[in-house]
Amino acid sequence: MAGTVASRNGAFVAALLYIAWLNLAGGEGGQSPVYYNFLMIAAMSLVLFRVVLRNPPDNILRKTGCQAMLLVGLALQIKYSAVFEGVFLGIFLLWSDWRAGNPLNAILRDGFLWCLLALVPTLAVAGFYYADGHGQDWLFANADSIFLRGTRTAATLRDNKLRMLSITLPLIIPAVAGCWWGLKSAVAEKSTVMAFRYLILWAVSACVGVILFGGWYTHYALPLLPPLTLLCAPLWDVPNGGRVCLVLLTACGVVMGRKDIHKHTQQHGNRATLAQLTTVMSQPIGCTFVYQGPVILYDVLPWCGLTNHPFPGHFNEFAERNATGMDPHEEMERILAASPLYVTTEEPAWSEENLAIRSQLYAVLKSRYHEVYRRRQSRSGAFLVVYKLDNRKP
Structure with a gap:
């Protein structure tokens, strides 16, 4: 042409x-x-x-x-x-x-x-x-x-x-x-x-x-x-x-x-990062919920169909709160009630985050989960964090 x-x-x-x-x-x-x-x-x-x-x-x-x-x-x-x-x-x-x-x-x-x-x-x-x-x-x-x-x-x-x-x-x-x-x-x-x-x-x-x-x-x-x-x-x-x-x-x-x-590899990770995450989140194998983080985890780990809105932005982005066809508060409550074994998130909150949903999630994470993985995402100080459910037998 x-x-x-x-x-x-x-x-x-x-x-x-x-x-x-x-x-x-x-x-x-x-x-x-x-x-x-x-x-x-x-x-x-x-x-x-x-x-x-x-x-x-x-x-x-x-x-x-x-x-x-x-x-x-x-x-x-x-x-x-x-x-x-x-x-x-x-x-x-x-x-x-x-x-x-x-x-x-x-x-x-x-x-x-x-x-x-x-x-x-x-x-x-x-x-x-x-x-x-x-x-x-x-x-x-x-x-x-x-x-x-x-x-x-x-x-x-x-x-x-x-x-x-x-x-x-x-x-x-x-x-x-x-x-x-x-x-x-x-x-x-x-x-x-x-x-x-x-x-x-x-x-x-x-x-x-x-x-x-x-x-x-x-x-x-x-x-x-x-x-x-x-x-x-x-x-x-x-x-x-x-x-x-x-x-x-x-x-x-x-x-x-x-x-x-x-820069993107440093910020979001690479094949080695995925291997680390897969190893950590396979001890034992269990349901996964990605609130924030790489959605490729849904391809390599069981996620058990916890939600029909798997894209993280449906939950964590404030601008999407009314545009997804579901109430993010009710959906989050339903997901957490299913007690997923692993939850991935990023800390601290980002500038466009739905802070009400984040508070709802972290209230449960602090009471029922413990941190098992943390990776620095960028020079700005953001971290990818994985939480695991307490007292859960394989």
Whole structure:
């Protein structure tokens, strides 16, 4: 794709740049955009090569739109935040239909078909849940809950937004420079200009999605990486330093990304840490509850289905208190009444924690549990702590 607006070498370096930047944006652990970006790239590339760079006949345009929007629909089933890029692609296809001189009824027919195909995966999943008697559960989890989410503190949101800006700005600046040079040198090549405009609009639509979803987590910036790194590719062809800048940018991404991974390993642990935890929490084997800590413990230790809300943030995050479909106080009481043998937590409380739930948990931990493991999580003084139930025979 980058080769449509840059030389082959510039396109290759831009591809490396995308991989390097995943680590900087928190994607090394496999956040959902790491996976749906692939589907969006596939959909965008179909339209780029078959529609933007050509004047296809109606049947090719319609077929390409069907394939691309079905890919968008699959991306939506990984995470609905892909909707903004999907809407852009749908509008672009409709505009392409209109630009081809097709009558209004044909455009409306194509638009309906493309929208339907984008919704098919979601409708299929929803139909499965409704047929199984869990339609309302599906609707709550996929739609209602996002509007019931609370807000984080202004300080936390500001820090997260600044972090996201620090990640994307080093790509935005060379992308703007590359676009300026590419458009300037490609005035006579209509197809290249169209490709530039298409990729720029893609970047804008991804940016709109990031802005509307807010600065909750650093990995929310991941959808910006494909279009921005594509637009960095023409920097290679800018004389007097363009190649050096692009190579240095990629090298910095690799070095800083490795630094972030090392930091995350120190903070969250590695394979050796997991082995230590598994050993400690297997003497004897018993039910596990992760209030705070690595949820991978649920994959390697018995957790006995203590709750249908295993994600720790459902309990410990204040902003999630009304957005999960359960009362965290009642659910915590039910879990603790089951007397899990091990409970993992972090100390001290973090800035966005639901302190009422924490107090409820620690009242029981102090009376019925004792500490069996403690690991420093970071230089800030946070610890991962494991508590074990008192007087429990194997």
